[in-house]
Amino acid sequence: MEITTHLYLGDSKEQLTQIADNSIDLIVTSPPYADQRKNTYGGIPANEYVEWFLPISQQLLRVLKPTGTFILNIKEKVVNGERSIYVMELILKMRQQGWLWTEEFIWHKKNSYPGKWPNRFRDAWERLLQFNKERTFNMYQEEVMIPVGDWAKTRLKKLSETDRIRDNSKVGSGFGKNISNWIDRDMAYPTNVLHLATECNNKNHSAAFPEELPTWFIKLFTKENDTVLDPFMGSGTTLKVANKMKRNSIGIDIVPEYYEMVYEQLEPTARYLLEPQVKYGKTKSKRSSKVRGK
Amino acid sequence: MEITTHLYLGDSKEQLTQIADNSIDLIVTSPPYADQRKNTYGGIPANEYVEWFLPISQQLLRVLKPTGTFILNIKEKVVNGERSIYVMELILKMRQQGWLWTEEFIWHKKNSYPGKWPNRFRDAWERLLQFNKERTFNMYQEEVMIPVGDWAKTRLKKLSETDRIRDNSKVGSGFGKNISNWIDRDMAYPTNVLHLATECNNKNHSAAFPEELPTWFIKLFTKENDTVLDPFMGSGTTLKVANKMKRNSIGIDIVPEYYEMVYEQLEPTARYLLEPQVKYGKTKSKRSSKVRGK
DNA sequence: GTTCCGCATGAATCGATAG
DNA sequence: ACTATCGATTCATGCGGAA
Numbered sequence: 001m002e003i004t005t006h007l008y009l010g011d012s013k014e015q016l017t018q019i020a021d022n023s024i025d026l027i028v029t030s031p032p033y034a035d036q037r038k039n040t041y042g043g044i045p046a047n048e049y050v051e052w053f054l055p056i057s058q059q060l061l062r063v064l065k066p067t068g069t070f071i072l073n074i075k076e077k078v079v080n081g082e083r084s085i086y087v088m089e090l091i092l093k094m095r096q097q098g099w100l101w102t103e104e105f106i107w108h109k110k111n112s113y114p115g116k117w118p119n120r121f122r123d124a125w126e127r128l129l130q131f132n133k134e135r136t137f138n139m140y141q142e143e144v145m146i147p148v149g150d151w152a153k154t155r156l157k158k159l160s161e162t163d164r165i166r167d168n169s170k171v172g173s174g175f176g177k178n179i180s181n182w183i184d185r186d187m188a189y190p191t192n193v194l195h196l197a198t199e200c201n202n203k204n205h206s207a208a209f210p211e212e213l214p215t216w217f218i219k220l221f222t223k224e225n226d227t228v229l230d231p232f233m234g235s236g237t238t239l240k241v242a243n244k245m246k247r248n249s250i251g252i253d254i255v256p257e258y259y260e261m262v263y264e265q266l267e268p269t270a271r272y273l274l275e276p277q278v279k280y281g282k283t284k285s286k287r288s289s290k291v292r293g294k
Numbered sequence: 295m296e297i298t299t300h301l302y303l304g305d306s307k308e309q310l311t312q313i314a315d316n317s318i319d320l321i322v323t324s325p326p327y328a329d330q331r332k333n334t335y336g337g338i339p340a341n342e343y344v345e346w347f348l349p350i351s352q353q354l355l356r357v358l359k360p361t362g363t364f365i366l367n368i369k370e371k372v373v374n375g376e377r378s379i380y381v382m383e384l385i386l387k388m389r390q391q392g393w394l395w396t397e398e399f400i401w402h403k404k405n406s407y408p409g410k411w412p413n414r415f416r417d418a419w420e421r422l423l424q425f426n427k428e429r430t431f432n433m434y435q436e437e438v439m440i441p442v443g444d445w446a447k448t449r450l451k452k453l454s455e456t457d458r459i460r461d462n463s464k465v466g467s468g469f470g471k472n473i474s475n476w477i478d479r480d481m482a483y484p485t486n487v488l489h490l491a492t493e494c495n496n497k498n499h500s501a502a503f504p505e506e507l508p509t510w511f512i513k514l515f516t517k518e519n520d521t522v523l524d525p526f527m528g529s530g531t532t533l534k535v536a537n538k539m540k541r542n543s544i545g546i547d548i549v550p551e552y553y554e555m556v557y558e559q560l561e562p563t564a565r566y567l568l569e570p571q572v573k574y575g576k577t578k579s580k581r582s583s584k585v586r587g588k
Numbered sequence: 589g590t591t592c593c594g595c596a597t598g599a600a601t602c603g604a605t606a607g
Numbered sequence: 608a609c610t611a612t613c614g615a616t617t618c619a620t621g622c623g624g625a626a
Contacts (some may be wrong), residue, residue: 081429082394088382100376106400106419108487116483119433124485125400135375139413149619188618189410191418193402330599372601407600408617416617417600491620492598502599 001225005243005266008252009259012231015252016059024063024250025138025226028214028238030073031056034086046079049086050093056231057094063229067138069221070099073107073209075126081119087127094131102137103130106193107213113198128194128213143219145187214238215245222247236262295519299537299560302546303553306525309546310353318357318544319432319520322508322532324367325350328380334549340373343380344387350525351388357523361432363515364393367401367503369420375413381421388425396431397424397486401507404491422488422507437513439481508532509539516541530556 008015031053034046044052060070076084091101105128112124196212214237218228224246230238233251235258242249253259302309325347328340338346354364370378385395399422406418493504508531512522518540524532527545529552536543547553 082396083398085386085389085395088385091382092379095379101379102376103414104377106402106487108400108402112485116435118435119429119431120397121435121483122485124487135413137413141410141412141415189415191406191416193400193418324599327599367599369599371599375602403619405598405619407598408619409600409602410616411601414601420599493621 003225003243003246004248005239006250007233007259007262008250009254009256010252011254012252013055013059016056016063016231019059019063019229019250021062022065023227024229025065025068025247026218026221027060027064027068027070027229027231028073028217029071029230029232030209030234031232033074033077034084035077035079046077046084046086050089053090054093054097057090057099058097060229060231061098061133064133066134067136068133069137069139069217070131071105071217071221072129072131073126073213074129075123078120087129091129098133099131100133100135101129102132102135103192104128105130108193108195110195110197128217138221138223140220140223141189144190144216146190148186148188209237211237211241214241218242218245218247233262234258236265240265297519297537297540298542299533300544301527301533301553301556302544303548303550304546305548306546307349307353310350310357310525313353313357313523313544315356316359317521318523319359319362319541320512320515321354321358321362321364321523321525322367322511323365323524323526324503324528325526327368327371328378329371329373334552340370340378340380344384347384348387348391351393352391354523354525355392355427358427360428361430362427363431363433363511364425365399365511365515366423366425367420367507368423369417372414372417385423392427393425394427394429395423396426396429398422399424400487402487402489404489422511432515432517434514434517435483438484438510440484442480442482502528503531505531505535508535512536512539512541527556528552530559534559 008018032044034049035043064070074087074090076087078084095101107126107128109124109126112122115122194213194216196210198210214228214230218238218241222228225248227248227250228238228242229250229252230236231252233239233253236251239249239251239262251262253262302312326335326338328343329337331337358364368381368384370381372378389395401420401422403418403420406416409416488507488510490504490506492502508522508524512532512535516522519542521542521544522532522536523544523546524530525546527533527547530545533543533545533556545556547556
């Protein structure tokens with residue numbers, strides 16, 4: 001099956017209306033934070049942030065499949081010595097829209113931005129808010145398992161030899177098999193705290209997250225041929241990763257330079273199928289000639 | 295100067311009224327979370343939690359010095375597949391009371407509770423909310439500096455040898471001296487993410503919080519002879535640590551067993567100064583004959 | 589005196605069963 | 608239908624006893 005990539009240039013609130021109801025398996029995005037990135041996105045003031053975001057989250061709720069998940073990467077900034085409260089207000093309002101606030105992952109940034117302030121330490125974490133439409137949704141937990149801590153390695157290996165013998169001597173007891181479940185367990189499920197380094201090699205896009213981040217959530221919440229959406233694609237990290245993992249992807253950005261940049265990064269073999277001109281709202285696809293037009 | 299410990303038995307809301315205005319340098323506490331600790335505290339329902347806590351935080355605001363800090367350890371649980379929102383509502387209401395929400399530290403619990411569920415991973419973090427009365431407050435950052443990671447040590451040591459040679463050859467260039475400033479920097483400031491394990495060696499009380507936690511905040515926000523308050527002292531971890539660090543401390547708990555336990559742990563040399571009977575609301579002191587009675 | 593191993597025990601969460 | 612209780616699941620940690 002062909003994997004497609006669609007790009008939209010324009011305001012997410014408007015561009016999202018072109019996407020069909022219940023068609024997206026996963027939304028992963030890192031919208032511009034309040035008062036940040038003024039040069040590129042205009043810098044939404046903290047007190048207008050919720051009002052600005054709600055129409056977009058309304059559209060996201062519409063396009064997401066009932067089994068789908070929405071991961072929102074966000075962190076409130078410090079204003080006049082205090083943490084802003086727009087993230088909390090946003091969660092409360094989105095719940096009123098019909099979203100379920102199912103979980104809050106912590107992204108622990110190991111190499112956080114340096115600096116020193118008299119009454120504050122470096123901010124080394126961000127929120128990864130998980131929202132869903134329904135209480136049951138797709139989650140492929142085994143895809144993101146991690147190696148078990150050292151505590152088990154030494155102990156279970158010794159147990160394994162002892163119980164392997166026991167298993168042979170007592171056929172059909174079921175006990176040995178039960179133990180073997182533990183022996184084979186080199187891997188454990190992760191927690192809701194993610195340890196990732198921020199990437200410092202991103203020059204053209206200011207606040208890109210590391211590839212591991214969308215990779216992890218795409219593994220966890222989608223399977224091959226599913227569709228991933230990033231309504232604030234920026235430099236296109238989410239789309240690039242999705243494509244690599246054989247997921248269809250849709251990206252939106254209001255900044256023409258980002259649109260162009262992501263477009264250029266797509267394989268040339270896909271680009272010749274498209275019209276040469278890039279217009280507001282126009283779309284293109286990769287490894288596919290399908291175009292979702294206006 | 296003598297270091298004192300005062301204990302109050304009873305409801306925090308009432309007992310706090312006995313404490314003088316602007317007399318506390320640091321409040322560190324971990325109140326019972328909603329619907330938790332039913333056996334000991336009765337389990338405050340999530341939908342009544344804010345209402346229950348606000349009179350207490352009102353008192354805490356009164357007794358805290360303008361330069362003081364309030365650290366609140368809390369985490370919302372999952373109810374019917376969704377995260378509760380009472381913590382967010384509490385923050386919003388406390389701001390209306392006059393508190394400044396200055397920071398949110400993350401306590402990453404390395405040994406979180408095990409378990410597996412179809413749509414959720416283990417919860418491995420808790421909130422450490424920092425509130426203040428004023429925008430400028432006491433903070434002794436250098437007290438909690440941490441060793442720089444090994445990557446820096448080895449790198450700087452190699453640099454040091456190279457540059458020592460260079461320094462010898464180029465006398466007076468100032469370059470060598472500049473480097474040596476970096477070599478001496480074995481310590482760095484921490485971030486707002488704390489990595490600690492919960493203590494599992496509970497004797498009589500399930501002391502959910504490890505000693506390192508209050509230790510860290512007491513170092514950071516107080517100096518010797520300052521006063522630390524824990525309005526939900528439980529097994530008295532905060533008080534024990536404060537005492538060890540030569541800070542005065544005040545503890546309150548509504549559970550007589552905890553009151554007795556903390557009392558018993560105080561040094562006998564201090565106890566003989568006090569009346570033998572333990573009454574509701576009565577207090578005792580350590581290394582001091584002062585008693586704040588009713 | 590070390591090091592190693594066995595063990596209990598969590599501010600958990602879900603689904604089923606019972607009143 | 609709606610709440611209360613119970614069992615099953617799972618993994619890092621420190622203590623105590625043993626080699």
